[in-house]
Amino acid sequence: MNTRxxxxxxxxxxxxxxxxxxxxxxxxxxxxxxxILMPALMIFLPIYLEPMETGExxxxxxxxxxxxxxxxxxxxxxxxxxxxxxxxxxxxxxFAPFFLIIPVMVSSVIGADSFAGEKERKTLEALLYTPIxxxxxxxxxxxxxxxxxxxxxxxCFVLYTVVVNxxxxxxxxxxxxxxxxxxxxxxxxxxxxxxxxxxxxxxxSAKAKSFQDAYQMSGLVVIPIxxxxxxxxxxxxYFSTPTVALIGLAIWAxxxxxxxxxxxxxxxxxxxxxx
Amino acid sequence: xxxxxxxxxxxxxxxxxxVAVHGLNLQIARGEVFGFLGPNGAGKTTTVRLLxxxxxxxxxxxxxxxxxPIAQGPAVRRRTGVLTESPALYEPLSARENxxxxxxxxxxxxxxxxxxxxxxLEMFELTARADDKVAGYSxxxxxxxxxxxxxxxxxxxxxxxxxxxxxxxxxxxxxTELIEHLSQEEGRTIFLCTHNxxxxxxxxxxxxxxxxxxxIAVGTPEELARRIWHGHGIVVRLGRPLPAEALASLKRLExxxxxxxxxxxxxxxxxxxxxxxxxxxxxxEAGAEIYAVRPREHSLxxxxxxxxxxxxxxxx
Numbered sequence: 001m002n003t004r005x006x007x008x009x010x011x012x013x014x015x016x017x018x019x020x021x022x023x024x025x026x027x028x029x030x031x032x033x034x035x036i037l038m039p040a041l042m043i044f045l046p047i048y049l050e051p052m053e054t055g056e057x058x059x060x061x062x063x064x065x066x067x068x069x070x071x072x073x074x075x076x077x078x079x080x081x082x083x084x085x086x087x088x089x090x091x092x093x094x095f096a097p098f099f100l101i102i103p104v105m106v107s108s109v110i111g112a113d114s115f116a117g118e119k120e121r122k123t124l125e126a127l128l129y130t131p132i133x134x135x136x137x138x139x140x141x142x143x144x145x146x147x148x149x150x151x152x153x154x155x156c157f158v159l160y161t162v163v164v165n166x167x168x169x170x171x172x173x174x175x176x177x178x179x180x181x182x183x184x185x186x187x188x189x190x191x192x193x194x195x196x197x198x199x200x201x202x203x204x205s206a207k208a209k210s211f212q213d214a215y216q217m218s219g220l221v222v223i224p225i226x227x228x229x230x231x232x233x234x235x236x237x238y239f240s241t242p243t244v245a246l247i248g249l250a251i252w253a254x255x256x257x258x259x260x261x262x263x264x265x266x267x268x269x270x271x272x273x274x275x
Numbered sequence: 276x277x278x279x280x281x282x283x284x285x286x287x288x289x290x291x292x293x294v295a296v297h298g299l300n301l302q303i304a305r306g307e308v309f310g311f312l313g314p315n316g317a318g319k320t321t322t323v324r325l326l327x328x329x330x331x332x333x334x335x336x337x338x339x340x341x342x343x344p345i346a347q348g349p350a351v352r353r354r355t356g357v358l359t360e361s362p363a364l365y366e367p368l369s370a371r372e373n374x375x376x377x378x379x380x381x382x383x384x385x386x387x388x389x390x391x392x393x394x395x396l397e398m399f400e401l402t403a404r405a406d407d408k409v410a411g412y413s414x415x416x417x418x419x420x421x422x423x424x425x426x427x428x429x430x431x432x433x434x435x436x437x438x439x440x441x442x443x444x445x446x447x448x449x450x451t452e453l454i455e456h457l458s459q460e461e462g463r464t465i466f467l468c469t470h471n472x473x474x475x476x477x478x479x480x481x482x483x484x485x486x487x488x489x490x491i492a493v494g495t496p497e498e499l500a501r502r503i504w505h506g507h508g509i510v511v512r513l514g515r516p517l518p519a520e521a522l523a524s525l526k527r528l529e530x531x532x533x534x535x536x537x538x539x540x541x542x543x544x545x546x547x548x549x550x551x552x553x554x555x556x557x558x559x560e561a562g563a564e565i566y567a568v569r570p571r572e573h574s575l576x577x578x579x580x581x582x583x584x585x586x587x588x589x590x591x
Contacts (some may be wrong), residue, residue, distance in 0.1 A: 008379035012365065012372075019367040126363040126424070129356075130327050130380040131349035268329050268348075273290075 001139075005132045006032035009140025013114040014148065021104050022211065027152060032092050034098045034161065035156040042094065043167045046086045047176075059085065070240055087171045091164040092179070093239045099185060100193045100251075102156055107149035107197035108218040114141045115205035116214030125275055128268055140268045142198055157186050181241040189244060193253035199258025206265040206274065277304035279338075280432055280464050281326060286335035288321055295321040297488040305431075306466040308458045310479035312472070312579055318488040319468040320360065323388050323434045326466070327355055331508060340431060353381065356430035359533055362421035366410040370401050370420050373409060374427055383553070388427075395423040399453065415446025422441030422453060432464045433457065439474055443525035449476075476575040484579060486586040501574040503581050506532055507548040511541040511555075514564030521561035528557055 017023045059066045059077070066074070074201070076092070077085055118124050127137060128156035165175040178186070196244075201218050279302050286299040296318045303309045309442060311319050324330035326337060328351050337344050346352045365373050371392060378388040396402045399419040411418065418438065419475030438454065439447035451474055457463050458478070469475050475482055476496065483493040492499050517525070518540070525543075526534050530550035535542040543554060548570075555568055 002382060004382060007382050008376050012368070012376045015372075016365060016367050121366070122361055123363045123365060125359050126357070126377075126421075127380070129327055129352060129359070130377065131352045131382070132380050133349060270482060272324060272330055 002136055003144070004133065005130075006136050006140040006143070009127075009132070009137055010143040010147070013118070013141055013144035017110045017113040017117070017144070020113055020117070020211075022215075023109050026109055027148070030105055031102050031152055031156045035095070035102065035160050038098075039091070039095050039160060039165050043087055043090045043164065047083055047167065047171055062089075062212060068238075070238060072240055073238055084171050087164075087167050088176065090176060091167065092182075095160065095258055096182070096185060096239050096244075099157070103149040103153045103190050103194035104197040106152045107145040107194040108201045108217055110148055110216040111141075111145035111198045111201035112205065112208075112211050112218065114144050114222065116208045117211040119205065119208075119274070120210040122275070124271060128271060134267050134271075135263075138263060142202075145198050145201070146191075146194050149197065150191060153190045153194070154186065157190075181239055181244045184241055184244045184248065189248035189251065192248050192255055195255040195259070197252055199255055199262055202262035203258065203265065206270075277307075279303065280305045280340055281309075281466065282338045283326070283334040286322075286325060286337060287333050288318075288325055288330065289333045294488050296325065296332075299485075299488075301483065301493070303464065303466065305464055306458075306462050307481065308454075308467060308479050310475040310482035311466060311468045311485060312470065312475055312482055312575075313468075313485035313585075314470055317485045319485060320436055321470060321488075322485070323436055323466070325355065325433070327357060327434070347562050348376055353428065354430055355432045355434060356425035357427045357434040358429065358436060360420055360439055360440065362417045364409045364417055364421060364424070367408060369408060370396065370404045370412075370423075371404045373420065374424055377424050378427045383428050391427060391429075395426060399423045402497075413446070415442055415449060418442060418446065418450055419453070422450065426457070430463070432466060434466045434468070436468045437470070438467070439469075439471055451477065472574070472576045472579055482575065484582045486583060489586075491586045492582050496573070496575045496578060499578045499582070503578060503585075504544070504573065505546075507545045507551075508573075509543050509545065509551055509554070510571050511543065511558065511563075511565060512567040512570050513539050513541065514566055515539075517541070517558075517561070517563055521558075521563065524561065525557060528554060530554075530566070 066077075080088065118127075132140075161177055164177040168174060168176045197218065200220070201214055204217040205214045206216060210253055281303040281441075282476060283299050283301045286296060287294070294541065299318075299322065311322065311419075313319055314574045321330065325332050326339055326344060328348030331345055339351050340354055342351050365376070368376075374392045374395060375388065378392065383391060393402075396405045399422065401416065401420060401423070404412065404416070409420065412420065422438065425435075439450050442450060454465065454467070455478060458465050465478075465557065467475065467478060479496075481493065481495050482499070484491050484499075492502070494502070516536075522534065522536070525531065525541075528550075530546045531543060532546055533544040534544075545551065545554065551568070555565065558565060
């Protein structure tokens, strides 16, 4: 493995992607809205609404959600009033699925530029005439999308932790975030989600004619995640450590399948045939 | 015996039912400029891809610098440079960035690479704009940069696919001069795909003509001319047209195979060169006013079109 060539490919793909407004804008704006603005509004706003004595009323309203909740989670709410219950529910459960959308979004938008965009701009052929192997080229391009997805997701996580704990200090008088389930989410599920975005974008790019095409087609990946999000909110899935670990495992399994297929579309002969 | 840096034996590539290259036998010597001529779609680009191990052949054998591009693709590509038909540069990046990236892909050592990039920018007259985005370059500048990129690792063999296509005459001349320099001063082997015959005539030691995937002729332009037009051609420039009966008796002279009148010129095909004095004497005796007599030289263009016409006739 020629790591210098791999790094050269990753660096140039990233540099080119970051000079494309269509890539940079969603990478900055989407996380800012989803992970900073929305959480800040949803967690802080109710704090200024009229306080309740106990958390019973809120728990009654979200009946099914609490009724079927595993004891591990239910204990989180023991002795909390409405405000406190809300802060914990919102910060612990509601935004977790967004942390799957961010890495998928970042890796697929950069991946779309690196795989489909390079095809669209017809610069791939010159690369194929260099000594780089197809595997090295593939790894370089995957890294160009994967690493920024991780950096952006983890940066979002740090900022989110600050926002959530600020609310925690005000309402609960302590910092309560993150718990084990969140750590598993960030270290195990987020990388899997980033890889998912790449796997899909490579397959889609083999067919897509342009960066825009590929990125739009890859929207199909985000839809199941949105479904997962509603499942979470509707109380079908609970954000417990084992659930998170299992979701991660499931995504990694899909990743393995997608990347195996993706590598097959990326032999020299296959690429040349599509130029 | 020359050292062959490219050899193919019965090289064939099909794409489904389409035969892109058929039974190609080539031998190219070190230091040679070889012109690969043919119309669009004749199989030139496919041949370059096959020789660089980017595409695998359906049948046949290839040796490039003594290596097999199928099994040793990266090792072959380390020593070949390719200028693709479209420059395929990274337009959002600068010339310097483009060259540095490719230097890294070719694994040129970092200290050598910096120096090499500066040298190439200088040689291709890009130093002043080296750090500007390539997107703002003229076509000619882009083509020079693409050529510099193909040379970043000082390759033994340089493949040039239509290097002057789409350039204005000034830019085309610059690129042609650079190619001349690379061959004459630096002694590189050059495999030049082109349908620009003037360019081929100026640059190439030998040419091969490809038609529908098949090599229909290989040799120096003179060799090819001799093969197509048997005998010796002369052109006689006359002051006034020759009377009809003089023309008829000229055609009856021994050794005269063909006579054609073109404006004030007579194009005469002789079986051998030594018939020339007898023909000139006969013309003088018939009262012809002769301004000049010269051997007829076939341009590469004549040769090429004749070969293409023969090939079409043969395959029709």
